[in-house]
Amino acid sequence: MKLQRVGEPGRERPILLGADGQAYDLTPVTADIDGHFLAGGGIAAAAAALDAGRLPRIDITGRRVGAPVARPGAVWCIGMNYAAHAAESGALPPETPVVFFKTPNTVVGPYDEVLIPRGSDRTDWEVELAVVIGSRARYLDSPEEAWKCIAGYTISNDVSERRFQLEESGGQWSKGKCCETFNPLGPALVPAAELDPKDLRLRSFVNGEPRQDSSTADLIFDVAYLVWHLSQFAVLEPGDILNTGTPEGVALSGRFPYLRPGDVVELEIEGIGRMRQRLRAADQPAVTP
Incomplete structure (x- = not known):
């Protein structure tokens, strides 16, 4: 998986890209991808949420990537x-x-x-x-x-x-x-x-x-x-x-x-x-x- 932030500067939202390239909304896990998220085991939590089907699919076509x-x-x-x-x-x-x-x-x-x-x-x-x-x-x-x-x-x-x-x-x-x-x-x-x-x-x-x-x-x-x-x-x-x-x-x-x-x-x-x-x-x- 890969992690990204999409949206206009200062208003980005976190997403997760699956192995197939599908984008998933990561806001059920975190408000942003930052030091607090990383230090608190956020990457493992994101993977677990994906495996459990708790992350909604999201269309990021045309969205700015931060x-x-x-x-x-x-x-x-x-x-x-x-x-x-x-x-x-x-x-x-x-x-x-x-x-x-x-x-x-x-x-x-x-x-x-x-x-x-x-x-x-x-x-x-x-x-x-x-x-x-x-x-x-x-x-x-x-x-x-x-x-x-x-x-x-x-x-x-x-x-x-x-x-x-x-x-x-x-x-x-x-x-x-x-x-x-x-x-x-x-x-x-x-x-x-x-x-x-x-x-x-x-x-x-x-x-x-x-x-x-x-x-x-x-x-x-x-x-x-x-x-x-x-x-x-x-x-x-x-x-x-x-x-x-x-x-x-x-x-x-x-x-x-x-x-x-x-x-x-x-x-x-x-x-x-x-x-x-x-x-x-x-x-x-x-x-x-």
């Missing part, structure tokens, strides 16, 4: 976690995870527009496996223990403005990472029990042309290690998002042009799905379909 997790408390991000991406960035592979943050209000739906910031000339895409934290991770004893703290997985586009990130940063990356709409997330949350994150193909496309094509098997620091490592320095809370890094094939490499208004970015990860965003200049009005 981010699959509501109101994350933190968006943790790992930089240069694929050796080839570190190389195209002009850096050596790190000996310890490189950590930065995005503000939670960067998170938008998987098909929402991405706004190119005022003054931007180097807006870039990054396909990433996103880990959704399901229970508090604090001073974990080992990476193996980290698996118990993971609710599931989804796709993140860690959109970046490289000039803001690298030339106007003052030594930190957040100026190039926290612009509005800079973290599309989705299209669904796949429960941890239903997906092995160790060797998933992840790809990106710009205007239909291939860009990134790699596997999570090439992560320098894998999912369990990252959760364990971060728990030694901070407390990860249910509903937090962890972006695990992007492979080679971004515009920063110099091999591809940066994004412009009207461009379309598509990202996919095996076993999770595909997302799609159109780019628009932040100062330009939205076009009503």
Whole structure:
């Protein structure tokens, strides 16, 4: 099964997608898919309700799909976690995870527009496996223990403005990472029990042309290690998002042009799905379909 949230921003409702793609209303189980739901055994309760026939079928045709997790408390991000991406960035592979943050209000739906910031000339895409934290991770004893703290997985586009990130940063990356709409997330949350994150193909496309094509098997620091490592320095809370890094094939490499208004970015990860965003200049009005 997969979990989604559908509806207009701020008014999303939780749904469950069965193995056959049928959508079911999840409101008999929870008002939303958030940290409280995840920490309270919500995924197991949703599966049980589905098996018991307690979830009404629902038609979501034409409905907006929101981010699959509501109101994350933190968006943790790992930089240069694929050796080839570190190389195209002009850096050596790190000996310890490189950590930065995005503000939670960067998170938008998987098909929402991405706004190119005022003054931007180097807006870039990054396909990433996103880990959704399901229970508090604090001073974990080992990476193996980290698996118990993971609710599931989804796709993140860690959109970046490289000039803001690298030339106007003052030594930190957040100026190039926290612009509005800079973290599309989705299209669904796949429960941890239903997906092995160790060797998933992840790809990106710009205007239909291939860009990134790699596997999570090439992560320098894998999912369990990252959760364990971060728990030694901070407390990860249910509903937090962890972006695990992007492979080679971004515009920063110099091999591809940066994004412009009207461009379309598509990202996919095996076993999770595909997302799609159109780019628009932040100062330009939205076009009503």
